[in-house]
Amino acid sequence: MKPIYLDNNSTTKIDKRVLDKIIPFLTDHYGNPSSTEHPFGWEANDSINKSREQISKLINCSPNEIIFTSGATESNNISILGVLNKNKKEQKHAITAITEHKSILDVFDYASKNGTSTTYLNVNKNGMIDIDELKDSITNKTKLISIMLANNEIGVIQPIDDISQICKEKNITLHVDAAQALGKINIDVRNTKIDMISFSSHKIYGPKGVGCLYINRKTMKDRISPIIFGGGHERGLRPGTLALHNIVGFGEACEIARKNMNQDIANIDILQNIFLKKLQDKYPALIINGDIDNRIAGNLNISFPSLGGKSLIKRLTKIAVSSGSACTSASPEPSHVLKAIGLSTSLIHSTIRIGIGKFNTRDELDIAAEHILEVITNMKN
Numbered sequence: 001m002k003p004i005y006l007d008n009n010s011t012t013k014i015d016k017r018v019l020d021k022i023i024p025f026l027t028d029h030y031g032n033p034s035s036t037e038h039p040f041g042w043e044a045n046d047s048i049n050k051s052r053e054q055i056s057k058l059i060n061c062s063p064n065e066i067i068f069t070s071g072a073t074e075s076n077n078i079s080i081l082g083v084l085n086k087n088k089k090e091q092k093h094a095i096t097a098i099t100e101h102k103s104i105l106d107v108f109d110y111a112s113k114n115g116t117s118t119t120y121l122n123v124n125k126n127g128m129i130d131i132d133e134l135k136d137s138i139t140n141k142t143k144l145i146s147i148m149l150a151n152n153e154i155g156v157i158q159p160i161d162d163i164s165q166i167c168k169e170k171n172i173t174l175h176v177d178a179a180q181a182l183g184k185i186n187i188d189v190r191n192t193k194i195d196m197i198s199f200s201s202h203k204i205y206g207p208k209g210v211g212c213l214y215i216n217r218k219t220m221k222d223r224i225s226p227i228i229f230g231g232g233h234e235r236g237l238r239p240g241t242l243a244l245h246n247i248v249g250f251g252e253a254c255e256i257a258r259k260n261m262n263q264d265i266a267n268i269d270i271l272q273n274i275f276l277k278k279l280q281d282k283y284p285a286l287i288i289n290g291d292i293d294n295r296i297a298g299n300l301n302i303s304f305p306s307l308g309g310k311s312l313i314k315r316l317t318k319i320a321v322s323s324g325s326a327c328t329s330a331s332p333e334p335s336h337v338l339k340a341i342g343l344s345t346s347l348i349h350s351t352i353r354i355g356i357g358k359f360n361t362r363d364e365l366d367i368a369a370e371h372i373l374e375v376i377t378n379m380k381n
């Protein structure tokens with residue numbers, strides 16, 4: 001039997017309604033949205049536009065501020081390198097945080113080897129950056145700040161409104177990785193001053209291999225240059241034939257999120273609280289990693305002290321959870337995020353990330369809690 005899926009921060013099961021919308025675009029509606037000479041192309045282009053509208057409604061921006069990409073990793077690359085590549089000769093400084101996703105950190109690493117000076121902000125033991133440290137690290141060369149909205153490992157939400165205020169005052173371009181926040185918290189682009197935001201479809205019950213970049217007019221016009229070339233699609237920032245079926249699916253996933261998000265998140269919250277209480281009743285010493293007040297629903301990153309650093313995840317055969325971020329767990333390195341908030345390597349081994357999603361049931365979480373408690377009891381004996 002397959003384990004119970006509790007790894008919804010890594011990816012999510014596609015929503016049936018999304019799948020139903022996608023299928024016809026893999027069969028009958030195969031036109032190229034760039035074909036302007038015939039109905040196959042017109043129809044495809046209409047469907048792309050509809051998806052653009054569905055997404056822009058969820059985040060409150062204009063449809064022409066959406067650039068389709070293959071996912072948040074690509075959006076992060078296009079936005080960060082694109083801004084740093086503009087006026088290449090100019091000395092530039094860029095700021096991010098040590099707990100970002102690898103698709104930010106690796107891009108910053110590349111940029112720092114290619115002439116950009118970089119600053120990595122620390123986080124406190126709750127995983128939050130310090131606004132004063134951010135302010136102090138800004139120089140007259142600072143062109144870009146990239147801070148994630150919600151962390152993929154520990155779920156904490158950074159104070160993006162404060163950061164965007166600072167960026168606006170200092171005229172610095174702000175990029176935000178919101179792959180974990182979309183569909184979980186309200187994102188209102190109009191009412192914040194964020195210049196670029198990365199999104200992914202497969203974290204919100206849409207298909208894999210598609211995402212988008214929100215980019216505002218000012219940044220599009222004056223502050224970015226492309227890093228991929230050919231054909232001029234997506235306002236020249238992301239050329240290549242659009243992945244019509246995936247884009248249609250992503251749009252539908254966003255529409256479902258817009259209509260059902262509040263209810264779904266409320267349900268996830270209830271399940272999460274019942275689950276956590278069960279664990280805490282039997283194991284009061286457990287530690288929830290990441291700020292308890294500023295966090296997305298469904299993410300529980302939990303350390304179990306007193307297991308003597310023994311690997312917990314290997315023994316949890318009935319549930320599919322993560323030991324850290326999925327992107328780093330292929331290598332045995334302890335998670336950079338858990339290290340950043342001060343966890344010892346030993347405690348990191350006894351840490352799991354539980355990602356509860358909208359398809360999880362009360363029954364599943366009851367079984368999961370009992371399984372975890374049973375495994376822990378056996379490990380202590």
Ligand SMILES: *Cc1c(COP(=O)(O)O)cnc(C)c1O
Nearest residue numbers: 071072073101152179180200211
């Ligand atoms: C999943 C994730 C990404 C990568 O998104 P893909 O669409 O899989 O490339 C980037 N950042 C964060 C915070 C994520 O959770």
